[in-house]
Amino acid sequence: MMNERRERAQSIGFQMHGALVVLKKNIFLYYLKPPVLIFGVLFPVFFFLAFKMGRPIAPDMIVPGMVAMAVWFTASAVGPLVTSWERRAKTYERLIATPVSLQAILAGDVLSGLLFGAIFSSVPVVLGLVLTDAAVSEGWILSAGIILGAVSFSSLGILLAAPPASSPSNIMLLSNLVRLPLLFVSGIFLPIQDMPVWARWIAPVSPLSYAGDLIRAGFGQKPYFSLWLSMVMLVLFTAVMMAGAYIFHRKWKAKGL
Amino acid sequence: MSKPVIEVRGLAKQFKGVNAVAGIDFSVKQGELFGFLGPNGAGKTTTVRILTGVLSPSQGTASIRGHDIRSQSLLSRAHIAVVPEQANVYLDLSVRRNIILMAELYGIPREQAIRKMDELLGMLELGDRAGHRARELSKGLRQRLMLCAALITEPEILFLDEPTSGLDVQGRHMIQKIIKELNGSGLTIFLTTHDMDEAGQLCSRIAIINKGRIAAIDTPERLRSAIISSQFVDILFEDEVPDKENFESLAGVSAVETGGCRIRLFSNSPSRTVTEAACLIRDRNLKIQGLCTKKPSLEQVFLYFTDHSGREEK
Numbered sequence: 405m406m407n408e409r410r411e412r413a414q415s416i417g418f419q420m421h422g423a424l425v426v427l428k429k430n431i432f433l434y435y436l437k438p439p440v441l442i443f444g445v446l447f448p449v450f451f452f453l454a455f456k457m458g459r460p461i462a463p464d465m466i467v468p469g470m471v472a473m474a475v476w477f478t479a480s481a482v483g484p485l486v487t488s489w490e491r492r493a494k495t496y497e498r499l500i501a502t503p504v505s506l507q508a509i510l511a512g513d514v515l516s517g518l519l520f521g522a523i524f525s526s527v528p529v530v531l532g533l534v535l536t537d538a539a540v541s542e543g544w545i546l547s548a549g550i551i552l553g554a555v556s557f558s559s560l561g562i563l564l565a566a567p568p569a570s571s572p573s574n575i576m577l578l579s580n581l582v583r584l585p586l587l588f589v590s591g592i593f594l595p596i597q598d599m600p601v602w603a604r605w606i607a608p609v610s611p612l613s614y615a616g617d618l619i620r621a622g623f624g625q626k627p628y629f630s631l632w633l634s635m636v637m638l639v640l641f642t643a644v645m646m647a648g649a650y651i652f653h654r655k656w657k658a659k660g661l
Numbered sequence: 662m663s664k665p666v667i668e669v670r671g672l673a674k675q676f677k678g679v680n681a682v683a684g685i686d687f688s689v690k691q692g693e694l695f696g697f698l699g700p701n702g703a704g705k706t707t708t709v710r711i712l713t714g715v716l717s718p719s720q721g722t723a724s725i726r727g728h729d730i731r732s733q734s735l736l737s738r739a740h741i742a743v744v745p746e747q748a749n750v751y752l753d754l755s756v757r758r759n760i761i762l763m764a765e766l767y768g769i770p771r772e773q774a775i776r777k778m779d780e781l782l783g784m785l786e787l788g789d790r791a792g793h794r795a796r797e798l799s800k801g802l803r804q805r806l807m808l809c810a811a812l813i814t815e816p817e818i819l820f821l822d823e824p825t826s827g828l829d830v831q832g833r834h835m836i837q838k839i840i841k842e843l844n845g846s847g848l849t850i851f852l853t854t855h856d857m858d859e860a861g862q863l864c865s866r867i868a869i870i871n872k873g874r875i876a877a878i879d880t881p882e883r884l885r886s887a888i889i890s891s892q893f894v895d896i897l898f899e900d901e902v903p904d905k906e907n908f909e910s911l912a913g914v915s916a917v918e919t920g921g922c923r924i925r926l927f928s929n930s931p932s933r934t935v936t937e938a939a940c941l942i943r944d945r946n947l948k949i950q951g952l953c954t955k956k957p958s959l960e961q962v963f964l965y966f967t968d969h970s971g972r973e974e975k
Contacts, residue, residue: 406815409768413739418768425765433753494749498810501713502766503739658716661747 413503422504426512427519434486435520439576444481445524448473455593467532468623469592472553472616474528476583476592479521479554483561484579486513487653488572497661506657510562510649517558518551525550538623545631546622552638553615559645560611566652568659586610591617596628611641664691666740666818666849667712671721673873674707681707683873684721689818689851689866694844696864696881697853700967704873705853706746709822712851713743726817739767742816744807746823746853752796756787756806759795763810774813781809785839801832808839818849825859837863857959867959869966876966885956888965892956894926894934899948907945911937922950 412418434440452470456463490496499509529546532538540546564579589603590596590612596604607613607628614634621627627634667689674682682704689695699705710716712723714734723730725737750759757778764774782788785805790798795806804824811819821840825833840863844850854860860867861881868878877884886892902924905917913930928934931954942949957965 410736410739412768413735414733421768422766425762428765429751429762432758433751493752494747495751497710497715497745497748498743498763498807499766501715501738501741501743501745502763503735503768504766505735658710661710661715661745 410503418503419505419508420511422502422508423512423515426499426504426509427515430482430486430513430516431519434482434489434516437485437489439485439572440481440520443576443580444478444520448477451587463532463536463538465625466593467528467536467538468620468625469616470528470532471525471550472590472612472619473587473592475521475525475550475553475615475619476557476587476590476612478524479517479557480561480564480579480583482517482520483513483558483563484565484575485572486516487562487565488569488575491568491660492571494661500657506654507650510646510653513562513565514555514558514646517561518554521554521558522550525554532623540622541624542622544622545618548635549615549618549622552635552642553611553618556611556615556638556642556645559642559649563645563649563652566649566656568656570660586612589613591620591628595620595625597626608637611638614638614641665689666691666726667695667723667851669708669712669721669723672708672711672718672723673720674704674711674716675719680873682711682718685870685873685875687868687875687878689849691849692844692847694840694850694852694863694865696860696867697851697870698855698857698860698867698963699853699870700855703870703967705855705870706822708870709743709745709820709851709853713741713745713820714738740816741818741820742811742814743820744804744811744822744824745820746826748807750795750798750803750806750810753794755792755794756782756798756809757791759806760810760813764813767814769814777813777815778809781812785809786835801828801835804828804832804836808836812843816848818851819843820851820853822853823855824852825854825856833859857963861959869963871967877962881959884962884966885959888957888962892928892931892954894928894931894938894952894954896924896926896938896942896952897950898922898924899950903945903947907941908938911941 451473456466490499564582565575569575589606590610591599591607596607596613614629614637617627617629618631618634621631665688669685669687671684671686672682673684697705707716711718712730714730726740728737730737760778761774782791785808787805787809790802795803798806825836837859840850852864864881866880867884869876902919902922905919905924908914908924908926909917912933913928914926914934915929916927918925926934935954
């Protein structure tokens with residue numbers, strides 16, 4: 405019986421279960437950590453207020469940008485914290501010595517970001533629908549934008565978590581160095597077609613551009629990219645960032661234990 | 662107690678060109694309590710990290726229960742549990758949740774895990790703390806919790822890296838008692854320590870690692886016997902020590918040390934030295950309080966093997 409269980413360690417089912425256990429652990433431990441709440445929830449709210457206050461923009465026009473920004477910050481906030489926090493708290497070595505593979509651990513971390521992003525992005529969606537004239541015209545496109553975007557941003561968070569930093573704040577700093585500039589070239593505050601030419605050149609390298617575009621389309625606004633291109637690009641971004649995350653996490657696995 | 666459950670062949674690990682582990686070979690048999698001794702930086706923790714899948718070796722092979730640690734890493738890890746030296750429990754989780762989390766990571770069914778957890782909490786005297794957050798526990802209690810979290814996975818081999826380091830006397834004794842009991846119940850234990858007394862009391866076999874190489878490997882008793890020059894005969898006189906020249910010519914004596922009322926005769930043949938010393942004492946009518954032969958302590962063995970590059974002939 406015990407040996408049968410041990411022999412199952414290589415099975416996909418065992419590893420998927422392992423990923424879900426990691427997800428559960430992350431929910432208990434990290435969802436309410438101050439850096440996650442500050443950089444994941446408060447940041448986008450203040451950005452929104454800074455952008456909106458005193459400017460004559462119709463609220464329904466900025467709801468999609470607000471939702472995209474919420475997904476961007478929340479989904480990518482959990483990943484950078486988890487590994488660096490575990491390294492500092494000296495819990496990482498026991499975790500990677502279990503029969504749960506590194507891929508499954510990272511998958512659990514990505515799921516944590518996805519769930520966190522999906523939960524918190526529902527807040528601006530509901531507020532937008534209740535308090536403004538914004539309306540969802542294509543629910544599945546909006547859902548695809550939020551979910552594919554959250555998976556992609558969460559994968560970015562996991563990739564950013566790979567360097568063996570001595571403190572989680574160093575990783576949060578690195579993640580903000582990446583996240584903040586991309587916010588301004590991804591059609592969040594202005595639709596991509598209204599951005600300057602140089603910004604329109606950079607927009608395609610940001611996963612946020614595609615997710616934001618899908619979310620806009622979900623709210624009935626005209627998308628810049630074709631819907632399928634946005635979806636394929638988000639899947640591609642996810643695959644590349646997950647692969648990169650795996651390579652670097654494996655390379656630096658034992659650093660700073 | 663015959664089948665090897667850990668086999669290590671030519672295992673090496675370099676960090677930036679420096680050998681942390683330089684081609685070591687050993688095996689651990691089923692049911693053994695195997696001690697891995699070495700000074701700081703000798704390569705103990707690196708070896709444990711390789712065997713537990715945390716680090717990849719630069720060269721060589723190792724297997725756990727026949728599963729190669731590289732090509733069958735998940736299978737080999739499924740047979741072990743580890744309590745790393747510089748590790749901690751999840752401080753923001755309760756004692757109970759820390760244990761269940763580890764059971765879930767090893768795929769132990771929930772009901773079985775809860776049953777086993779209650780048993781372990783009782784054994785490690787943590788029952789009244791089950792609902793407390795780990796943050797509220799002392800270092801000793803956290804160490805017990807880590808042991809609990811390792812044992813809930815029902816491992817075949819338990820790796821303990823300096824498990825009593827930094828604990829008070831009671832905490833150390835309790836952990837040592839539990840280690841003995843676990844080994845008595847058939848669990849194979851790989852124990853790294855730099856505490857000689859602990860290794861001598863607990864381990865059935867000891868490997869001494871120094872500068873990444875195995876300097877000696879044997880039972881504690883045989884390791885003590887291996888250093889011939891450190892065996893000696895102590896004679897305690899009632900008054901002052903007589904001329905030491907009388908003792909230098911006794912059979913087997915290689916050196917003589919005196920101090921207070923005691924004379925220490927280093928000998929490569931303690932039994933012959935004792936016989937001749939007894940005759941000398943009787944002939945000269947010397948008054949003694951005691952006479953005994955001593956083998957080197959495990960600490961002396963350790964210092965010998967870690968200070969010398971080679972082994973002394975038996």
